[in-house]
Every structure is written in structure tokens, then in C-alpha cells.
Amino acid sequence: MFDIVIPAQNEEKSILATLTTALRLPLKRIIVVINGCSDQTLELTRSIPDPHLHILYFEEALGIDIPRAIGAIYAKALGTEGVLFLDGDMSGNIYANLEQLVAALEAGVDVALTNCYPYITHRAKLANLVLKFRARLNRELDLLKTLGLATPTHGPHALSVRALSILEPESLAIPPLSLAQAKRANLTIKVATSIPHEALRSPRKHRRHARLLSETIMGDCVMAIQSAQGLPLERALGKHSLLGYHPARRFDRLGTWQAACQERGTEYWRHVIYGELV
Secondary structure (H helix, E strand, O other): OOEEEEEEOOOOOOHHHHHHHHHOOOOOEEEEEEEOOOOOHHHHHHOOOOOOEEEEEEOOOOOOOHHHHHHHHHHHHOOOOEEEEOOOOOOOOOHHHHHHHHHHHHOOOOEEEEEOOOOOOOOOHHHHHHHHHHHHHHHHOOOHHHHOOOOOOOOOEEEEHHHHHHOOHHHHOOHHHHHHHHHHOOOOEEEEEEOOHHHHOOOOOOHHHHHHHHHHHHHHHHHHHHHHOOOOOOOEEOOEEOOOOHHHOOOHHHHHHHHHHHHOOHHHHHHEEEOOOO
């Protein structure tokens, strides 16, 4: 059976709705990665008495996308057959879409993506700029015709156990890079569902966050394009370095966590604070 990984950082307003949707799915484990929370996200998650719920608690912030890789490492160590990824703030009515992602894994798809931009005719300037980078990457990978602007950066998506065995944990924390690696490995990549962005019900963030997030995604796309071209990986575009939130990503935690999941010692149980094998 499959698992779902739900990264959560200060999502007390949405985490219960997100978990309610996830718990309806026919999954073996619901893995919530608590990422440096300072609100009631942990307490609310722990209030759900369900044996399928596994909570990975990290007191310090891990940075953007690192919790996704942390959860995938954990699921892989427990013998998962595939993993869905759903952010803790995606509290919309998207159960049917998650079912479609599960169905794609069951049908043999290795990388099942969501199109979060169907039927949109007008976008803000910053969003348009980000989408140009995504289009450039998918064109470079010869995937633009089949994927459009879909990417593992945005929206729920899923990976098969085959993909988890091939993709490097570091690339899972740089989602466009995982797409480039998947294409190079001849994995089956498909758009499995469509969800307009607003239907995810992710809360609007402040302008600075939008700018930093956009810069992160663009820099990630640049790295993925360089990977596809066999070039050294950098985040520079001309004289400008597209860093965004990238420097805050705790890549050092991935190797430590991978070893902890293999050894199942003190470091492992320091973070697995709730949830047992079922």
C-alpha cells in the first residue's frame, strides 16, 4: 500500500482539514513532518487517535521542501510501495484528485503530477515569470507537450517505489531537479489530475514570501536545466543569483536522517514521537 507525506509548518488553521481528507484515502501511513512549528500544529495532529498516523517532529526549521524528502526517506525505510505528497496547508476539497494520484501509481506511473494552472487566462507578473521558467525546464526535458506547466514543485503529486529508489533525497528537496532526474532515468511521468490553484485553499502569504518563493522556484528550475544539460549545478542567471529560500534548506539533515532510519536508534526515536508500524 501507499503512504502520504504531509509537511507542516505552523498550519494550525488547516492541518485538521488536510488530515481529514488524507485519512479517507486507502493508505497505509499518513506521515506528518512537523517542521519547526511554533503554533498548535503538533498538538492538533496528535489529537487524532488513528493508528495510521505517524508524526516526525523536528523542533528546528528544516527549510522549504526538505521535510518532503525527510518523509520520503522514512516511508521508504518502512517499505512503502509509493508516496503521495500533500502540503499541510492544502485544505481544499481535493479528495477526488488525490484518488486520481493513487490510481496513477496503481497503474504504473512513477511520477504523477497535478496541473495547478488549468484554464487560466490572466496571471500576475511574478507568476508569469515563474511559469516561464517552468515552461523552459519542461521544454528542455521534452516534456512540455505532455506535462504543460505541471511540476512537482506545485500541488499534490506522487512517486512510485521505483522512483523513490532512483531519485536522490537531495533532488526531492529541489523538486524540479527530481523531474530532470526522473526523465534521465526513463521513469514514467504523467499529469494525473488538475486542480486550480485556488481550490487548494492554501492561504495567501505576504509579498516578501511570494518573492522569495518565486526566486527559489526559478533557481531550482535553473539547476534542473543545468542537470539536464550535464552542466555544473548553479543558481545564477547572468549576474543575479536566484537564491530565495534555498540557503535555509537543511541538506545536512537528509544524510543524518537516512542513517537514523536504517539504524532505528536514539536519533530515530527522538523524532518519531507518535505513531507505530501498522
